[in-house]
Amino acid sequence: MSVSTTSLKVPGLEAVQKKGWLHAHKWLLLRRFSQLSILSVFLIGPIFGTWIVKGNMSSSLTLNVLSLTDPFVFLQSVLSGHVVETTAVVGALIVFGFYVIVGGRVYCSWVCPINIVTDTADWFYRKLNIKSPVHFSKNNRYALLAAILVVTVISGIMVWELVNPVTMLQRELVFTMGFSWAVILAIFIVDAFISRRAWCGRFCPMGAFYSLLGRLSFIRVNALNREACNDCMDCYVVCPEPQVIKPVLKKTDNLNPVILAGNCTNCARCIDVCSEDVFSLGTRTAKL
Amino acid sequence: MNSSTDKTLQSRRRFLENISRAAGGAALYGIGLGLYSRQATSLPSQSIRPPGVVNESDFLSACVRCGLCVRDCPYDTLKLSSLGDDVALGTPYFDARKIPCEMCEDVPCVKACPTGALDPALDNIDDARMGLAVLIDQEACIAFQGLRCEVCFNVCPLANKAISLNRTHNKRTGKHALIVPVVHSDACTGCGKCEHACILEEAAIKILPIRLAKGELGHHYRLGWQEKQKAGESLVTPDTPHQYNLPEGTSYDYEGEGLISPPENNSRDINDTPFTKSAIDRLNEGVK
Numbered sequence: 001m002s003v004s005t006t007s008l009k010v011p012g013l014e015a016v017q018k019k020g021w022l023h024a025h026k027w028l029l030l031r032r033f034s035q036l037s038i039l040s041v042f043l044i045g046p047i048f049g050t051w052i053v054k055g056n057m058s059s060s061l062t063l064n065v066l067s068l069t070d071p072f073v074f075l076q077s078v079l080s081g082h083v084v085e086t087t088a089v090v091g092a093l094i095v096f097g098f099y100v101i102v103g104g105r106v107y108c109s110w111v112c113p114i115n116i117v118t119d120t121a122d123w124f125y126r127k128l129n130i131k132s133p134v135h136f137s138k139n140n141r142y143a144l145l146a147a148i149l150v151v152t153v154i155s156g157i158m159v160w161e162l163v164n165p166v167t168m169l170q171r172e173l174v175f176t177m178g179f180s181w182a183v184i185l186a187i188f189i190v191d192a193f194i195s196r197r198a199w200c201g202r203f204c205p206m207g208a209f210y211s212l213l214g215r216l217s218f219i220r221v222n223a224l225n226r227e228a229c230n231d232c233m234d235c236y237v238v239c240p241e242p243q244v245i246k247p248v249l250k251k252t253d254n255l256n257p258v259i260l261a262g263n264c265t266n267c268a269r270c271i272d273v274c275s276e277d278v279f280s281l282g283t284r285t286a287k288l
Numbered sequence: 289m290n291s292s293t294d295k296t297l298q299s300r301r302r303f304l305e306n307i308s309r310a311a312g313g314a315a316l317y318g319i320g321l322g323l324y325s326r327q328a329t330s331l332p333s334q335s336i337r338p339p340g341v342v343n344e345s346d347f348l349s350a351c352v353r354c355g356l357c358v359r360d361c362p363y364d365t366l367k368l369s370s371l372g373d374d375v376a377l378g379t380p381y382f383d384a385r386k387i388p389c390e391m392c393e394d395v396p397c398v399k400a401c402p403t404g405a406l407d408p409a410l411d412n413i414d415d416a417r418m419g420l421a422v423l424i425d426q427e428a429c430i431a432f433q434g435l436r437c438e439v440c441f442n443v444c445p446l447a448n449k450a451i452s453l454n455r456t457h458n459k460r461t462g463k464h465a466l467i468v469p470v471v472h473s474d475a476c477t478g479c480g481k482c483e484h485a486c487i488l489e490e491a492a493i494k495i496l497p498i499r500l501a502k503g504e505l506g507h508h509y510r511l512g513w514q515e516k517q518k519a520g521e522s523l524v525t526p527d528t529p530h531q532y533n534l535p536e537g538t539s540y541d542y543e544g545e546g547l548i549s550p551p552e553n554n555s556r557d558i559n560d561t562p563f564t565k566s567a568i569d570r571l572n573e574g575v576k
Contacts (some may be wrong), residue, residue, distance in 0.1 A: 018388050028476040045359070050478045051359075054356055054360075054400075055354040055356045055359065056354055058351075058352045058353050058354045058355065058378075059352045059354030059356065059403070060356075061356060061402070067402055069352065069354075069402060069403075070352070073352045076350070077349060077350060080348075080349035080350075081349050081383075082346070082349040082350040083402070083403060084402065084404060085401075085403055085404035085408065087402040087403075088352070088402040088404075093572060115423050118481075139306075139310060140313060141311045143311075143314040143317060144311070144313075144314070146314045147308075147313075147314040147315070147316075147317035147321060148316055148317070148318075148321065149516035150314075151318045151321045151325070154322070155322060155325055156349055157323040157325060157329060157345060157348035157349050158293045158348060158349060158351075158352075159321045159322070159324075159430070160321070160350075161353060161377065162324065162325055162328045162329070162376060162377050163321075163324070163377065164377075168354065168371060169377065170370075171353060171355065171368065171370075171378050172370050172371065173489050174355070175358065175367075175370070176367065176370045177367065177371025178369075178371040178372045179370070179371040179372040180370065180371045183371065211485075212529075225337060270427050275548040
């Protein structure tokens with residue numbers, strides 16, 4: 001695999017030299033800012049007593065007006081047989097519409113706090129030049145997603161929410177911290193030392209759900225400037241779903257230069273590390 | 289021709305392999321989740337759900353674990369279960385012994401719920417049925433020792449309806465009264481103020497889930513006196529009075545008093561008992 005040959009080299013070094021450190025980390029910094037500020041607005045209420053946003057990322061109320069509900073949690077509730085109140089229906093539709101526009105897995109890379117953990121795990125993986133002893137299929141998440149939806153229908157309860165580490169961490173950061181930190185530590189250990197990118201890329205059914213949603217997404221990363229590509233492979237090293245890059249980098253005129261794969265998280269790290277500015281964010285209809 | 293058939297066969301084999309592997313994986317996840325959910329959804333009897341929860345299984349299909357009810361609870365009664373608690377992950381509950389429900393008239397927790405997991409039809413908190421108070425240990429309750437306490441009665445928001453005091457005879461002293469609390473399930477909301485206020489080290493009155501606290505008569509049972517009232521007349525031919533071979537001048541009395549002398553006028557009227565009609569007066573007469 002390309003990853004092992006390039007893992008010793010620091011990806012994005014040329015980009016830093018060419019564009020400056022800040023410019024070569026622009027999207028990464030913006031993502032961290034987004035993730036932390038979303039978490040912060042949930043924490044302002046409980047810490048300072050001023051309520052901007054109440055609840056957590058499963059369902060929230062902003063300024064006592066805007067009610068938002070996570071569409072994946074909403075889907076589980078509907079499948080388990082509950083007739084959901086209008087407030088949550090509208091809230092889920094708004095969030096659904098938002099991710100259709102900005103990209104399904106923008107949830108994963110710009111919102112979800114576990115992304116910070118798994119990105120750090122991957123940084124360790126690369127720094128320590130670890131070789132994953134275990135490998136899972138990228139389609140594993142869809143099998144898990146399917147299983148969850150079926151068991152939800154059969155059992156009539158939201159089974160995944162009994163274990164979901166994503167909503168668990170978000171909730172416990174904002175409410176009472178239980179042992180979710182242990183689950184997060186386990187995810188870190190697995191990702192860093194046992195199976196690279198196992199959680200977000202192979203297991204998380206929420207990521208799988210948003211991947212499916214991402215197939216409709218309007219905003220997409222493209223490689224319109226792929227003629228400039230010097231095959232340094234840095235984008236492959238930093239990309240959490242490197243399989244999505246390959247089809248758009250081939251220098252054949254008739255291939256679509258836009259990454260339409262639902263797995264792409266629109267994290268835009270490829271834009272950061274590319275010294276030749278091959279990638280850019282645009283719409284799904286962008287043409288060469 | 290031959291090689292293309294080979295290729296089709298190969299790709300078909302690969303397709304079937306992939307499909308069966310995915311189905312196998314999904315089945316495995318499904319079994320694991322299904323089994324885990326069975327045990328993860330058992331609710332400890334001392335964990336009380338917020339007002340508006342009718343049925344635990346319906347609740348687990350409706351609650352998205354957003355914690356908005358917890359945020360809007362003005363008395364910090366409600367909390368969200370975190371990993372390690374033995375309540376279904378992320379769901380709201382309270383422990384009556386620690387902080388009971390204050391039964392807010394405007395029911396803010398129910399209003400905050402975006403999904404209807406807390407039944408929005410509940411607009412009068414007196415109609416809530418979070419559990420049922422049960423005087424679970426008469427051996428420890430000091431009222432049953434003949435001491436005056438009545439704390440549970442006094443803190444009950446529906447005193448005289450949900451808890452009333454019954455005066456009975458104190459057999460130990462032979463001349464005093466026991467004034468004991470009695471809970472009425474038709475009015476008790478399960479708010480837990482009695483359990484919270486109970487002066488014992490370990491409360492003698494506890495809120496239990498209704499499924500534990502209540503018995504249920506077999507549905508085929510018909511209570512004769514109720515049916516008689518409904519029909520306006522006796523539905524069966526009245527029993528002929530029992531004939532006993534008794535000593536001269538005595539008759540066999542109902543109410544377990546044994547052989548008595550028949551009343552002067554020799555009639556067997558149902559009101560002709562040696563007791564007064566008031567139950568509490570009867571009890572006060574003590575053992576004859």
